[in-house]
Amino acid sequence: MGFEPAPVRRAREQVELQLREAILSGALRSGERLPxxxxxARSFGVSRATVREALGRxxxxxxxxxxxxxxxxxFVRSVDHASLGKALGESIDNTFRFGSISFEELNRVRRLLEVPAAREAALRRSEEDIERLRHNIERQKxxxxxxxxLAELDSGFHTAIAEASGNRVLAAFVYALHSVIREVLYLNISPEEGREVVRQHIAVAREIIRGDPEGAARAxxxxxxxxxxxQVWRRRDEG
Incomplete structure (x- = not known):
């Protein structure tokens, strides 16, 4: 495909804009290698440094x-809710590691997203969603x-519920949150605590499969x- 030479003024923005449009329009497809x-630089009539900066953005x-x-x-990455979740997760993880947001804040956002997600999943789940939840539960057991x-299975369970809600933006945010917190959640967890988490996952899945939205939200x-x-007990023990 051809590109138009970019004007000298704001060259990086022009290069970035045209490449972005080519990706989002499908002219450059997922997995395709860019020139x-x-x-x-020759196509746009700019320097390699300008192209490098645009590619970085x-x-x-x-x-x-x-x-x-x-x-x-x-290479062009896939542009879907999964890639959105990954990009969001990377941004949240960087902010979390810098200490700009706390684990408690992430947990509160989980509640705002995942309780409604469970309710919607009970209303909208497909047979494929049900099979995915059952398979995940068996692996957890x-x-x-x-x-x-185990941390990956936990993340997969919660993401599967969000996907079953039928809202791909919601699924992307849930995936992003779990990509950050999953390792922390299972740090120093005891066997009994792990079994209790699985029992609770089973209870949530059961209500979703039954099609009980309020039961799923409550679970x-x-x-x-x-x-x-x-988390409170863990902080108390560490203190």
């Missing part, structure tokens, strides 16, 4: 991934608290109450 920096926005090395380059997959709220108590 090299040199080729793009697109990478930060989650639209492309940059692979170093001779066989690397810039067979996992120990030492299993490194999710009870689960999040328990997670909050675990």
């Amino acid at each position: 090299s920096e040199l080729e793009l 697109l990478a930060s926005a989650g639209l492309i991934s940059r692979v170093p090395g001779a066989s690397g380059g810039s 067979n996992a120990s608290v030492e299993d490194p997959r 999710m709220e009870e689960h999040l109450d328990y997670i909050d108590r675990l």
Whole structure:
């Protein structure tokens, strides 16, 4: 495809804008490799440094991934709710690690999102959603608290509920939150606490599968109450 030469003024913005439009319009497809920096610089009539800066902005926005090395380059990322969740998760994680937001704040946002998500999932879940929840629960039952997959299974369970709600933006935000907090949640968890979490997951899934929206919301709220108590007990023990 061809690109128009960018004016000297605000060159980086012009390059970024045209590449962004090419990605979002589908002219550049998911997984497609972009031309090299040199080729793009010639097409746009700008310097390689300008192209490099524009590509950096697109990478930060989650639209492309940059692979170093001779066989690397810039590749178009998939633009869907999953990629949105990943980009959001990276931004939230950076903010969390800098100490600008607290774990307690993230947990409060979970409650605002996940209780309604459970309610909506009970109303809108498909057979495929039900099968995904059942499969996840079975894997949780067979996992120990030492299993490194447990945090991933927990994240997958909550994301599956959000996806079952039929709201892809909601699913992206839930995925983003869990990508940040999942390792913290399962830090130093006891076997009994792990079993209790699984029991609560089973209760939430049961209400969703039954199609009981208020029961699902109530079970999710009870689960999040328990997670909050675990964090309080943990801080008390550490203190």
